[in-house]
Amino acid sequence: MRHAAVSLLQKARSAVMNYHLLFSSHAPIPSSSSILSYSLNPTAAMSTAGPVVHSSVAEQKRALRSRIRKELRSFPSDQRSLEDMEIQKFVLDSSWFKSAKSLCAYISCEALREVDTTRILSEILKNKTHGVFDDSSGHHTRLRKKLYVPRVEDKNSNMRMLHISTTEDLVANSMNIFEPSPTDASGKHREDVMLASEPVDFFLLPGVAFDRQGRRLGRGGGYYDVFLKNYQKLAKEQKWKQPLLIALAYSPQIIVENVIPVTDTDVPVDALVSPSGVIWISPASLKDISV
Secondary structure (H helix, E strand, C coil): CHHHHHHHHHHHHHHHHHHHHHHHCCCCCCCHHHHHHHHHCCCCCCCCCCCCCCCCHHHHHHHHHHHHHHHHHCCCHHHHHHHHHHHHHHHHHCHHHHCCCEEEECCCCHHHCCCCCHHHHHHHHHCCCCCCEECCCCCEECCCCEEEEEEECCCCCCEEEEEECCHHHEEECCCCCEEECCECCCCCECCEHHHCCCCCCEEEECCCEEECCCCEECCCCCHHHHHHHHHHHHHHHHCCCCCEEEEECCHHHEECCCCCCCCCCCCCCCEEEECCEEEECCHHHHHHCCC
């Protein structure tokens, strides 16, 4: 027994020495958490661009954002347009979109290379939408889906989701990103989803990178993570069903599992919509989403 224990200890020491020799000439010495992650899953510290090994989660996130942004800048525009069409088609054709009464969605910004949502939003706003009923003339009429879109309030990760009924409700902010004006044409405050009497069915989310475990890498401001945690808390208090969190992603944005570093403030997504279709992740999405 003693001989076996000594042998096992020697092997463990040898493995640690080999690990440091492997990375010492290519990257800084990884943190203990990185070593643990690597030992449990050898692909955890690897991607197509080599090991992602940094001294902190913040540095890892910055490095990964930089890499994905570089890939998106070199992503051919014709391929990006094709993927925009495919992703939006998957959303519009899905049963979960068609059955939704209320949703939150981002307004895409081409300069940020976000998956386009123009067609999705146009379909919502032009229809008379959710449900079907017979009016007095005997005609079937569809009721409009309720749409909330984001408005950034400050630089402290505070964001609201406000109701709009037309694209004329949108104004360009200082970064030339379209947001809902806080009041409508009559001066009335727009409905805030946090004060709505009914829950939303799902969120359509942007991001820089995603993996098939549901990890999402945002742009670093924390706006969506803060908002989503607040809304999930509200839904729990109101005893509402939690909304599905569905991210839209170009093919270069979906990366190897376990590469995206996360903290307890990061909110995972339930599903991804890629150019190839819907990637179901959480138990909620597996139960509720069908194409």
